[in-house]
Amino acid sequence: MIIRKIRIKNFRSYYDENEFELSEGLTLIIGGNGDGKTTFFEALEWLFDTTTENKKEAHVSEKRKSELEIGETDEVAVSMVFEHNGEKELVKRFDFQRVNESSVVTRNYQFIGYGNRGAERYSFDGKKMLEECFETLIRKYCLFKGESELNVFDNPEALKTLVDTFSGIKQFDRFVSLTTDFEQKSLKAATQELKNDKKVSDRAKELESQLVSVNREIQDYRTDLKNQEKAVSDYSEKLKILEENQEISERYQDIKDRLKSLYDKRARLTAQSGCDYNTSLLDEYWILRSFPKVLDEFQAKVSKLSKQKRKLDKEETERRAMEKGKKEAVKNLMNGAAPLPWYVPNKETMQEMIDEEVCKVCGRPAPKDSDAYHFMVDKLNEYLRHLEKENQADEEKPFFPNSYVDELHTRQIKMSGEIESEISNIHNEISDRIDFINARKSDLEKVKKEIQDVEDERTRILVNTNLTEDLIEKDFNDFKGYFAAKGRAETRIVELNQKLAAAESRKSDIQTEMSKLQPASSMTQAYQNVHIALERIMKAFERAKNENVNSFIGLLEKEANNYLEMLNENDFYGIIRIIKTVNDSARICLFSENGTEITNPGGAMRTTMYMSVLFAISKITTLKREQDYPLIFDAPTSSFEDYKEDVFYNVIDKIDKQCIIVTKDLLKTDELTGEKVLNDEKINQLTCSVYRICKAPNYNDKDLSTIQTMITHIK
Numbered sequence: 001m002i003i004r005k006i007r008i009k010n011f012r013s014y015y016d017e018n019e020f021e022l023s024e025g026l027t028l029i030i031g032g033n034g035d036g037k038t039t040f041f042e043a044l045e046w047l048f049d050t051t052t053e054n055k056k057e058a059h060v061s062e063k064r065k066s067e068l069e070i071g072e073t074d075e076v077a078v079s080m081v082f083e084h085n086g087e088k089e090l091v092k093r094f095d096f097q098r099v100n101e102s103s104v105v106t107r108n109y110q111f112i113g114y115g116n117r118g119a120e121r122y123s124f125d126g127k128k129m130l131e132e133c134f135e136t137l138i139r140k141y142c143l144f145k146g147e148s149e150l151n152v153f154d155n156p157e158a159l160k161t162l163v164d165t166f167s168g169i170k171q172f173d174r175f176v177s178l179t180t181d182f183e184q185k186s187l188k189a190a191t192q193e194l195k196n197d198k199k200v201s202d203r204a205k206e207l208e209s210q211l212v213s214v215n216r217e218i219q220d221y222r223t224d225l226k227n228q229e230k231a232v233s234d235y236s237e238k239l240k241i242l243e244e245n246q247e248i249s250e251r252y253q254d255i256k257d258r259l260k261s262l263y264d265k266r267a268r269l270t271a272q273s274g275c276d277y278n279t280s281l282l283d284e285y286w287i288l289r290s291f292p293k294v295l296d297e298f299q300a301k302v303s304k305l306s307k308q309k310r311k312l313d314k315e316e317t318e319r320r321a322m323e324k325g326k327k328e329a330v331k332n333l334m335n336g337a338a339p340l341p342w343y344v345p346n347k348e349t350m351q352e353m354i355d356e357e358v359c360k361v362c363g364r365p366a367p368k369d370s371d372a373y374h375f376m377v378d379k380l381n382e383y384l385r386h387l388e389k390e391n392q393a394d395e396e397k398p399f400f401p402n403s404y405v406d407e408l409h410t411r412q413i414k415m416s417g418e419i420e421s422e423i424s425n426i427h428n429e430i431s432d433r434i435d436f437i438n439a440r441k442s443d444l445e446k447v448k449k450e451i452q453d454v455e456d457e458r459t460r461i462l463v464n465t466n467l468t469e470d471l472i473e474k475d476f477n478d479f480k481g482y483f484a485a486k487g488r489a490e491t492r493i494v495e496l497n498q499k500l501a502a503a504e505s506r507k508s509d510i511q512t513e514m515s516k517l518q519p520a521s522s523m524t525q526a527y528q529n530v531h532i533a534l535e536r537i538m539k540a541f542e543r544a545k546n547e548n549v550n551s552f553i554g555l556l557e558k559e560a561n562n563y564l565e566m567l568n569e570n571d572f573y574g575i576i577r578i579i580k581t582v583n584d585s586a587r588i589c590l591f592s593e594n595g596t597e598i599t600n601p602g603g604a605m606r607t608t609m610y611m612s613v614l615f616a617i618s619k620i621t622t623l624k625r626e627q628d629y630p631l632i633f634d635a636p637t638s639s640f641e642d643y644k645e646d647v648f649y650n651v652i653d654k655i656d657k658q659c660i661i662v663t664k665d666l667l668k669t670d671e672l673t674g675e676k677v678l679n680d681e682k683i684n685q686l687t688c689s690v691y692r693i694c695k696a697p698n699y700n701d702k703d704l705s706t707i708q709t710m711i712t713h714i715k
Contacts, residue, residue, distance in 0.1 A: 036709035235486035559616035
């Protein structure tokens with residue numbers, strides 16, 4: 001089967017009519033992200049889908065839909081022209097019609113095949129034609145979407161399906177089942193005859209009992225052995241996955257450790273960069289931040305006031321001293337004589353003389369209003385004034401009777417020194433604290449950016465590997481558990497195989513002894529001979545079946561390694577081994593020639609390994625079916641990194657096989673426009689057919705109805 005043309009009309013981004021003419025070798029369809037690569041592949045998937053009548057509105061080109069007038073009709077169609085015992089065409093289509101401004105309806109779904117009889121063109125059921133020319137079983141090994149689908153043996157039924165399809169082993173399955181049934185029935189009949197024969201009846205019953213017991217034992221061993229082999233297979237697969245992702249797991253754990261450290265640092269910086277300014281205002285006396293200026297002014301005023309007080313106090317002291325000096329001077333003028341006391345005569349005597357109008361000092365009368373009388377009154381008043389003055393002198397108060405200025409001065413002194421220093425330090429403390437908080441906030445922003453970068457790195461690992469965080473974590477933590485469990489299962493398998501071999505040896509001895517019994521009846525002997533013959537036939541078919549499977553695996557390995565060598569020309573490539581696992585499934589492995597398994601091959605090596613197996617399956621298909629089939633890949637080389645794509649594609653083109661590969665390889669970024677363009681240097685090195693697909697210019701990146709995939713045949 002060779003595909004000549006693929007036509008796509010109004011299927012999603014493929015607006016109106018679009019046609020690809022394919023070479024018999026390799027055809028590359030190159031496009032960037034969003035250019036229509038996956039849509040091309042899905043158009044073929046839709047064409048090859050025979051499970052349902054699929055005419056979804058989602059398949060209709062939004063651009064064409066937006067152009068329809070109410071009542072106008074057009075069609076979605078995907079067709080394939082191919083060679084298969086003559087030229088044929090397969091068409092899947094449906095109509096769509098606008099019924100109002102907001103919606104369209106789909107109808108008239110058709111799946112039609114066309115062929116030629118001479119000059120006459122005829123049609124018949126498309127599903128039937130597809131199954132006759134490109135059956136479902138073959139398509140499973142021809143269409144691959146992305147690298148994740150390249151390993152066909154991810155499906156546990158793959159080996160059995162391939163062997164059944166291409167090796168004729170299905171016939172052996174029927175024969176093994178049939179002969180096993182015959183053997184069991186003949187054994188039952190022969191045993192029953194032996195038990196009925198009087199000559200050997202007792203021994204036959206005894207041997208039958210032993211045989212039943214050993215068969216039960218063998219069955220238990222086989223069941224246990226099968227479970228242990230499955231456990232080893234399961235743990236091996238898990239360990240293989242873990243080993244394949246060992247670098248990813250280690251990077252993931254490193255990221256986890258870095259994130260934990262960064263989260264702790266973020267929490268610490270968040271705590272350090274916080275401050276309750278309201279509390280600090282009073283509880284930590286931050287309200288006094290501006291008080292040093294007030295204190296300086298207070299101290300200056302108190303110093304000035306204290307100085308003024310001392311000056312006035314000194315002046316008053318000097319005045320009082322002068323008055324005291326005058327008195328002392330008067331005393332000195334009396335030449336040291338003591339003056340009469342004021343109380344001679346005293347107040348009472350003087351008052352008495354005035355009242356009696358007589359001077360008792362000189363003994364002369366002093367009538368009222370006389371000069372003598374007035375003299376005595378004046379002397380009494382003078383005496384009273386003197387007393388008052390003397391009393392005032394005796395009770396002299398300080399010039400500053402209150403201590404307010406002194407108290408202010410004392411408070412000034414107290415507020416100097418440590419208190420003044422403490423208050424001054426509050427300003428420094430606030431400045432230092434604010435500088436510290438701002439520095440921590442700056443550090444916090446840096447840490448937050450680091451966290452975002454590391455979290456982005458973690459996200460990229462999870463997206464690129466298609467592994468969940470829980471799976472990576474669980475596999476990493478369970479590695480030792482898997483390894484230990486696998487070891488225990490392997491040890492148990494050795495023990496069970498030994499026990500099984502011993503039990504089967506006992507069974508063989510019992511069966512041998514039973515076959516040697518000499519019954520009296522010739523009919524019983526005939527039953528024995530029939531059973532022995534059927535048993536040998538059954539074992540022969542079982543051996544043939546196993547040999548057939550091993551032969552197919554050997555052929556597949558041989559062809560796969562031939563392709564592996566071609567796909568890795570002038571590079572290391574190893575040896576492909578297809579290893580049978582439990583339940584007749586298999587896995588693809590890569591080994592070094594010295595016997596070391598390459599557990600984690602690089603992206604390009606893994607892809608070429610899987611593609612080699614696919615090419616080998618295709619070749620075996622051609623050999624067995626005498627018909628060739630194309631291989632169709634969607635982005636199979638996304639992990640090639642710096643692999644030389646032009647060399648790889650030229651190698652595939654030299655293989656005698658039609659391949660269609662949809663890829664974003666062989667593109668580069670235009671330095672002037674920043675757009676993706678073909679790498680002409682590499683394209684010119686290719687010998688295969690090349691198409692370039694891209695979005696039509698001047699589209700609206702928010703409006704799907706402006707998107708149209710354009711096709712250019714490059715070479």
